[in-house]
Amino acid sequence: MRLNSYDDFTPLKEIVVGTADGYVDRILDLSFDMFISDNVSGTRGYYPSISTWRDSAERRDRNTPHRLALKERFLSELVEDVEGIAAALTSLGVTVHRPMAIDPDLRRVTTPAWDAAVAPPLNVRDITLVLGDELIETPPTLRNRYFETHFLKPVFMDYFRQGARWSVMPRPLMTDASFDPGNDNAAPNIEVPDNPQPSPYDTGLEPLIDAANCLRLGRDLVVNISNENHALACDWLERHLEGRLRVHRMHKLTQSHIDSVVVPLRPGTLLLRSPEVADFLPKALRTWDVIVPPAPTVDDYPQYENGDPIPPSPYIDLNVLSVDEETVMVNDACKTLVATLEARGFTVVPVRHRHRRLFGGGFHCYTLDTVRTGGAENYLD
Structure with missing residues (x-):
């Protein structure tokens, strides 16, 4: 089919499911420090921050034989669960595409400004x-995600051959000076960068943003702006989409x-x-019906003895995936969320996902819907 996806809820026809094959370890550099900062709720959750963990005994002991054996087991279970997600979507009649495999010998990539480990295309x-x-x-x-879309090129090429547009936002140099360190510009609780260094390739702040900062609603795109990197990226989106889609900034x-x-x-x-989330939304969205499940507790997640930070x-x-306007894929461990959605008339498809906090990502993160039946509808007027 031709590429067509304007929202996250109309009937799903085709999707990309990421892969955990080749997952080695979590990157630990300035870009990671900046990324894991907690949200506006003002709490860091149930696990230590990267700055606390950086000098801890847990970090020094993280590669003991016992720890490595545990990591191998958890990674194996992660691969099993991702494959289960793909199988569940196929059983629902959705066409599933997958990234290309990563060569096992490809461990690190290098640019003029830095080098990093290679991340598999998991959170596509x-x-x-x-x-x-x-x-x-x-x-x-x-x-470590700089070249991640390369592993999706065969899928993208197929859609391009069928008529899809294909654009790439400006590729950043990503030196330490590229990142907005916070101050008055960024969201609260931003992690302090660890010893940022000057580079001959510094150009100052650059456009940096993940697609998961955005909410797609037909002809409207809502973008969460939490620092100057996001604001610059949103500038690009506004100019690029002018006349086609409306871009709304949410701060x-x-x-x-x-x-x-x-x-x-x-x-x-x-x-x-x-x-409280409603207070940040565009005015038109504040009139929508709201479902707020009970807040999770520490007992709702697997516990890990190694004390690693949990991003x-x-x-x-809550990172669920809608198959259509009545059907939602939910973690089978979340009995309260399942009951909450069923009470509101949704059909819930429970699927296993054990280590979502250890490795990061939920069903929405691990997938990229490429064909839905919806169009450029006006949901905000």
């Missing part, structure tokens, strides 16, 4: 924005991604992390 939602008949590769906010709802904070389940209904929000299980 983050790095590509699908707007109608256009693929837009976004400038990544983590260095400092979270430090970055919003798809575990505000989720449109169908026209007129939003799934929200908390009632995702404790609300990661």
Whole structure:
């Protein structure tokens, strides 16, 4: 089919599901420090921040034989669960596309300004924005994801041959000086960069944004702006989409991604992390019906003995995937969320996803819907 995806809730026909194959370890550099900052709720959750963990005994002991054996087990279970997500979507009649495999010998990549480990294309939602008949590769906010869209090229080429537009936002140099360190510009609780260094390639702040900062609603695109990097990227989107889509700026709802904070389940209904989220939304969205499930507790997640920092929000299980306006894929461990949605008339498809907080990402993160039946509808007027 031709590329066509304007929203997250009309009937789903085709989707890309990421892969966890080749996942080695979490990157630890300035770009990671900046990314894991917590959200506007003012709490860091149930796990230590990167600055606390950086000098801890847990970090020094993280590669003991026992720890490595645990990591191998968790990675194996992550691969199993991602494959289960793909199988569940196929069983629902959705055509599933997959990224190309990463050569096992490809461990690091190098640019003129830095080098980094290679991340597998797992959270494919983050790095590509699908707007109608256009693929837009976004400038990544983590260095180890810089070339991640390369592993999606065969899928993108197929859609391009069928008539899709294909754009790439400006590729950043991503030196330490590229990142907005916060101050008065960024969302609260931003992590302090660890010893940023000058580079001969410094150009100052650059456009940096993940597609998961954006909410797609037919002819409207809502963009969460939490720092100057996001604002510059939004400038590009506004100019690029002028005359085709309307871009709305939403300020400092979270430090970055919003798809575990505000989720449109169908026209007129939003799934929200908390009632306060509505205060940040465009005025037209504040009139929609709201579903707010009970807040998660520490007992709702697997516990890990190694004390590693956990980047995702404790609300990661709100990262659901709608198959259509009545059917929602939800983590099978989230009994309260399942009951909440069923009570509101939704059909829930429970699917296993065990280590969502350890490795990051939910069903929406791990997928990129490329064909839905909806069009450039006007949901905000």
